[in-house]
Amino acid sequence: MGSSLPKPEFQSHICDKKVKREEDIVFRCEANTDQLEVIWEKNGQRLYDGDRVSISKSGKDLSLTISKAKEEDEGKYTITLRNDKGTASESASVSLPQFDRDWRTINWGKSVSVKKSLQEYKLSGQGPKHLRFLLHGPVGAGKSSIINSINSIFQDQVKVGALAAATSSDLSFTKVYKTWQIKDKQMGLLPFVFSDIMGLEKLDGGIHTDDIISILEGHIQENYKFNSTSPLSKEDTSYNSSPTLDDKVHCLVSVLSANTIHLREENDDLMKKMRDVREHASGLGIPQVVFMTHVDLVCPLVKDNLNNTYSSKSIKNKMEVCSNTLGVPMNCIFPVKNYHEEIHLNDNVNCLILNALKQAVAFADDYVSN
Template sequence: MRGRRKEEMESETALCSRLGLGVVVADSVQTGKPTHSSAMGSSPSQPQLQDQNVKRGGTITFTWRADCEATATWSKNGQLLSGKEDRRVTIRHDNLNKYLTITDAREEDEGRYTLELQNGSGKASGSANVKLLEYDSDWRNLDWKTSELKKKLGSFTLSNPQINHLRFLLHGPVGHGKSSIINSFNSVFQGRVTEKAQSASYSGNSFTLEYQTYQVKDTQGRTLPFVFNDSMGLETLQGAGVLTDDIIAAIQGHVKDGYKFKRSPLRKGDKDYNRNPILSDQVHCLVSVIRGDRFPLLEDDDNILEKMRTVRRAASDLGIPQVVIMTYVDLCCPLVNKDLRHIYSSKAIHRTMQRSSKKLGVPMNHIFPVKNYHQETKVDNKTDCVILEALEKITHLANDYVENKTHHVKVSPLKIAGYIGCAIFGLVCIIIVFGLVAELFEYSLYFVIMLLFVCFLFRYLGF
């Protein structure tokens, strides 16, 4: 019987093969039940699609080679794609190869794309995200010509005749590029990479230890109408780094050039304390310097952020404008690192600016992303452009501040007495000259000598 059954099975198998049907195979001896495999073969494996970061105007391409025959459908965020909704979208299937291509990438193309494969034996799907690194248009316009900007800043006319320069104070965390950006400003006008302010690579302690003023000169040696003051960096620990009291004193013009920062704040009566600052000694724009590529770390440092906010509040009380210079932005975004002309379309840079605006309270139009000269040995036109644009805006803000600013000196009563004494002395001299009281000449001479002594005493004591 067993031999006869075997012959019947072989006959059925041959017939099924000629008809293209599933093949009857022998089950185990224990069950003796036949099974039929599907004509479609095995079910498809899950597609493995890769996430894509695409620049504006680029091409989005997904390709997958299936391991068996299967129908394919593409969708975006759950919505079926047919390839007919936009001429930029192309869907193509070539045997086992499945293609989705989107040209001229835009913001609207961001999303989650899914490929689903299905046949009679089952189905499988895989997904990947597409992110656009840029906005569809630049969020800030920039004229990429340096010569005109250099000319405008080099011949800039100050609005207040009381001063001969605008003063910008740079402050911020240790290692965020304060000295580097001063060097970058100077490099632009010198036409070569310079290092007037000593800078160092990132470390836990400040490299700048003195309060120092830096002038900027052009290639002809002419001094430009603005100066930069570098300060010690802010640190997380209380009492470490520059003290906020010293920065506030510098803003008010009380800190003399060359002052070495200490662990205790500068006090009245100290030799480096300027008791009677004039308008030129005071700061006309406060510049906070932060690294764009390290802002996520700064964002979580509440101590430093609070110190920066304290300084900003003091500047606001004095009506002094404040800006933020965001350095090292070429390390924030791969597109900008490759081509600086993407700086004002980059989403990464724009979002970092938004976060810093929220944390520091500075409006977006007062935040300037720049690439400072930190590894280059030669100047570059595009780098110069973003640096000059920031400097132009800072200069106009400072100039607006000093335009109607009149220097008011707080005069003490003793100083007033000194002025009165000088006036009396002048009057007595006039009387003597005209001989109106010649008979009292001897007494007048004594009186004049006494007044001279009093006036000298007042001036010597600094009243």
């Protein structure tokens, strides 16, 4: 190499990559000279041609290709240029938004069989007439939309029964205590009822936690109008002093939006309210699940294909945040997408909702059996 040999420099640079599974990872850059040694490393370990790794140098053009990306390919990649005049290095990271395989099993494409098992569900003769699920959570999380979505699935067409507020709303649409029974197009009324209530708002707004506790215990009658500052008293005409097992809640369903869960903190007013309700439900032995809505809004992979829900790292991360913030085990958290803009049913949407409902029914069944 002559005395005119330039010190290595980058004319163009490598950049961070976010790639899908099985997609090729390609880094390209250009040096200021072709008279140099090129070294590629991943997390400090040198890379060589072979297997899925291909290193190319054509004059000043340099590239590294890793075919069919896997989760193990995530990390920091560094390219170093070296000659007698010196060295130059730069790094970029690779991340995959998907795990190599689904971390939770779901029967994609088999919503009909799950639906049939729920259609054929029967309660014990000594038990209540129906299983009662109480939906509670922040305004706009999708409580009413869950009822509409479940009803749509069993009616075989998109329905709007429990009127829902827009997801951007910060005021509760539901003002009174309302019970909705699920009706199947073929089987008629199913033994599942959903109690829809006012949403949780700021510390001094939304439904009062004492009213939610009264609902859990079966003390509030149908069409009771909620008052944010004055919960139901025993002297009120809407107070049910002798609740039966039918009046009581058999499973508490917390509804949280995946799109906003990252904004919640442990000391968040809404989370405090929800934890207070959960603690009381636990004291009564009532099982609890979380329906985490709006999963399509937080992950492009899931928006493109709901089948990616349980391989999405973003969705699992949201579930972990939900678990840590609310104190609910991961196996009691179910990501779902409600029907809110669609006019036709979708089997993948049905699969997520029906699998979540099936687990909630199993928990509620165990509760009433005991």
